[in-house]
Amino acid sequence: MHASGLAHYTVNMQTLVFVAAVVAGLSTLFTSLSRADFGPDNPFFHPSSLPFQAPPFDKIKDQDYQPAIEAGMAEQLEEIQAIAKNPAPPTLENTLIPWERSGQLLRRAQGTFSAVVGANSDPTLLQIRSIEAPKLAAHRDAIYLDAKLFARLEAIYQQRKSLNLDPESLRLVEYTYDEFVHAGAKLSDADKAELKKLNEELASLSNTFSTRLLAATKDGAYVTADKGALAGLTDAEINAAGEAAKGRKEEGFVIPLQNTTQQPDLVSLSNRATRETLFTNSWNRAEHGDANDTRETIAKIAQLRAQKAKLLGYPNFAAWKIEDQMAKTPEAALRFMDALVPAATSRAAGEAQDIQAVIDRQNGGFKLQPWDWEFYAEQVRKAKYDLDEEQVKPYFELNNILQNGVFYAATQLYGITFKERKDLPVYDSHMRVFEVFNAGGSSLALFYCDYFKRDNKQGGAWMNSYVDQSKLLGTKPVVVNVANFAMPAPGEPALLTSDDVRTMFHEFGHALHGMFANSQYPSLSGTSTARDFVEFPSQFNEYWATYPAVFKNYAKHYKTGAPMPAELMEKIKKADKFNKGYDITELLAAAELDMKWHTLAASAPLQNPDSFETEALQQTHLAIPYVPPRYRSSYFAHIWGSGYSAGYYAYLWTQMLADDAFQWFEDHGGLTRANGDRLREMILSRGNTEELEQLYVAWRGAKPSIEPMLKYRGLAPGGSK
Numbered sequence: 001m002h003a004s005g006l007a008h009y010t011v012n013m014q015t016l017v018f019v020a021a022v023v024a025g026l027s028t029l030f031t032s033l034s035r036a037d038f039g040p041d042n043p044f045f046h047p048s049s050l051p052f053q054a055p056p057f058d059k060i061k062d063q064d065y066q067p068a069i070e071a072g073m074a075e076q077l078e079e080i081q082a083i084a085k086n087p088a089p090p091t092l093e094n095t096l097i098p099w100e101r102s103g104q105l106l107r108r109a110q111g112t113f114s115a116v117v118g119a120n121s122d123p124t125l126l127q128i129r130s131i132e133a134p135k136l137a138a139h140r141d142a143i144y145l146d147a148k149l150f151a152r153l154e155a156i157y158q159q160r161k162s163l164n165l166d167p168e169s170l171r172l173v174e175y176t177y178d179e180f181v182h183a184g185a186k187l188s189d190a191d192k193a194e195l196k197k198l199n200e201e202l203a204s205l206s207n208t209f210s211t212r213l214l215a216a217t218k219d220g221a222y223v224t225a226d227k228g229a230l231a232g233l234t235d236a237e238i239n240a241a242g243e244a245a246k247g248r249k250e251e252g253f254v255i256p257l258q259n260t261t262q263q264p265d266l267v268s269l270s271n272r273a274t275r276e277t278l279f280t281n282s283w284n285r286a287e288h289g290d291a292n293d294t295r296e297t298i299a300k301i302a303q304l305r306a307q308k309a310k311l312l313g314y315p316n317f318a319a320w321k322i323e324d325q326m327a328k329t330p331e332a333a334l335r336f337m338d339a340l341v342p343a344a345t346s347r348a349a350g351e352a353q354d355i356q357a358v359i360d361r362q363n364g365g366f367k368l369q370p371w372d373w374e375f376y377a378e379q380v381r382k383a384k385y386d387l388d389e390e391q392v393k394p395y396f397e398l399n400n401i402l403q404n405g406v407f408y409a410a411t412q413l414y415g416i417t418f419k420e421r422k423d424l425p426v427y428d429s430h431m432r433v434f435e436v437f438n439a440g441g442s443s444l445a446l447f448y449c450d451y452f453k454r455d456n457k458q459g460g461a462w463m464n465s466y467v468d469q470s471k472l473l474g475t476k477p478v479v480v481n482v483a484n485f486a487m488p489a490p491g492e493p494a495l496l497t498s499d500d501v502r503t504m505f506h507e508f509g510h511a512l513h514g515m516f517a518n519s520q521y522p523s524l525s526g527t528s529t530a531r532d533f534v535e536f537p538s539q540f541n542e543y544w545a546t547y548p549a550v551f552k553n554y555a556k557h558y559k560t561g562a563p564m565p566a567e568l569m570e571k572i573k574k575a576d577k578f579n580k581g582y583d584i585t586e587l588l589a590a591a592e593l594d595m596k597w598h599t600l601a602a603s604a605p606l607q608n609p610d611s612f613e614t615e616a617l618q619q620t621h622l623a624i625p626y627v628p629p630r631y632r633s634s635y636f637a638h639i640w641g642s643g644y645s646a647g648y649y650a651y652l653w654t655q656m657l658a659d660d661a662f663q664w665f666e667d668h669g670g671l672t673r674a675n676g677d678r679l680r681e682m683i684l685s686r687g688n689t690e691e692l693e694q695l696y697v698a699w700r701g702a703k704p705s706i707e708p709m710l711k712y713r714g715l716a717p718g719g720s721k
């Protein structure tokens with residue numbers, strides 16, 4: 001999983017997993033709620049009095065979250081009931097405006113909570129999360145399946161063309177109505193009951209899948225008593241394998257499995273038999289016919305999802321799931337992927353030839369297998385690009401990259417400036433806060449950064465929004481970027497890798513999407529867009545990291561200030577396109593599997609996952625022995641255990657948008673204020689206030705094309721290897 005950028009989904013993802021699991025207990029849940037433990041002493045009771053309503057981290061204690069979240073749900077339910085029971089004929093003013101105003105206490109508490117539980121967790125916070133997740137899911141169902149509320153929304157929806165609404169209000173009416181219908185609001189009472197039952201069963205099966213996969217992944221670890229089998233690993237890696245064994249009270253060495261098919265240590269393990277065993281353990285982890293086998297569960301999930309889609313009136317689950325995404329239909333997502341397959345696989349075939357040549361030169365005497373790929377690809381990389389990260393790092397000092405790279409690019413493009421604020425409270429002393437100003441000097445937003453790795457921080461990098469922008473609520477954006485960069489020793493500079501630099505630009509792209517938000521309504525603001533759109537601004541912003549005028553401005557030696565030598569810069573640029581055929585092919589294979597599983601009809605029989613998978617890969621021309629899918633069906637947690645079902649294509653789709661957008665910049669003079677302002681005006685400030693494809697086409701002047709993606713990722717015919 002591209003871990004970055006997921007956090008704006010955190011709440012929804014949990015919700016999806018637990019949907020309807022506890023719907024039955026709803027009425028008792030809320031009537032029994034006591035507010036005795038929630039009062040003015042709680043820091044979430046009132047909106048924060050700090051500038052921008054920034055979270056009062058100096059006052060918030062762990063025990064403040066749960067009462068605030070529960071009181072927030074109860075308060076929102078009362079607000080919703082008041083709207084639903086209003087005897088006056090439904091209007092925008094008495095229905096949708098109060099709908100948008102509802103739940104502010106919940107949003108205050110939940111916004112801060114979900115950010116902190118990811119970035120600065122402890123056992124208390126984790127326990128609160130597991131207690132509150134199903135309650136929040138039930139809270140959502142209580143709202144979205146409320147017949148009276150929906151009747152009012154539907155009445156407004158039907159009159160919308162004659163109401164003379166401004167475009168954003170019209171979008172709100174249509175979007176809200178669609179989301180209710182999507183959730184099942186139009187079903188008969190009997191069908192709603194059936195839907196809740198299906199949701200409940202699906203939530204339970206997802207939970208079974210996740211539990212089994214967790215155990216299967218643990219059991220799939222590579223175990224050996226023979227240190228020689230680990231040849232190629234560094235001493236530190238071998239020590240880590242020894243520690244892992246001790247942790248499990250086993251003799252010898254243990255290499256635990258990561259979630260993907262390929263395993264990180266396959267890059268360095270020189271013993272081919274070890275590689276084969278480690279790979280096979282990974283590939284078959286959930287297919288041993290034991291208690292951890294997930295195949296029956298996923299077949300059942302796929303079948304129930306198809307039945308759920310049928311109940312909601314769709315030919316298959318993907319059609320239901322993608323309806324509110326930019327792609328809108330599974331066919332559009334499939335057309336896009338099918339068009340990528342020939343270029344990606346032919347590039348991968350070229351890479352395979354390079355690898356086979358290395359094997360043959362070394363008189364290996366075997367044909368390339370998936371467990372050989374990473375090991376020999378690394379040798380090709382070293383020979384071809386001769387890039388050593390240690391050479392690069394002195395030019396990538398964090399503070400310098402932030403000020404003279406990330407901020408600099410944003411100033412060139414959008415005219416915004418940054419001033420550090422030391423007066424606002426933070427939850428960790430290494431965090432920094434900046435006030436962001438428009439070109440004219442008006443105040444725009446607060447930007448927090450929490451860049452260093454801590455044991456209590458989840459992996460990856462992401463953006464969160466503490467406060468969403470909304471003109472209706474009078475709020476300006478307060479956003480944070482979180483990462484896991486290595487903490488330097490005291491007094492030492494923080495030197496980053498090229499990947500880290502890219503991550504900083506990526507997450508700042510999400511931050512810009514949040515900070516430039518200029519919406520009336522909070523539910524349409526900033527990063528509240530579809531999964532297949534939200535990674536577009538972030539992937540696009542990555543381009544400025546290597547853009548010559550920006551790169552020159554920040555890539556300077558931390559001691560001497562000398563610019564990075566041109567040949568080193570050239571190596572970084574070239575290495576950027578390395579192994580892209582493999583990378584995109586394994587993603588495509590996983591994304592096509594996802595789509596095949598979720599385009600099954602409700603009438604289809606229960607599938608045999610192994611033959612289904614083999615056939616699906618053959619049909620999509622992705623049955624390539626040396627490039628297995630990034631996730632096999634039986635351990636594809638994104639689609640069975642979390643919210644990415646029929647959505648894995650979004651990673652590739654947003655790459656296409658980012659590349660296509662950068663092509664527009666290239667065609668129009670690159671890094672200029674005029675270009676930046678236009679993007680801000682037409683895309684980055686618009687959130688979800690317009691249908692996303694229209695938004696994009698209006699800015700681009702055409703539908704997105706895959707040609708720039710093929711070109712920039714080295715997949716075009718004759719593209720550089």
Ligand SMILES: [Zn+2]
Pocket residue numbers: 003004005006506510535538
């Ligand atoms: Zn992202």
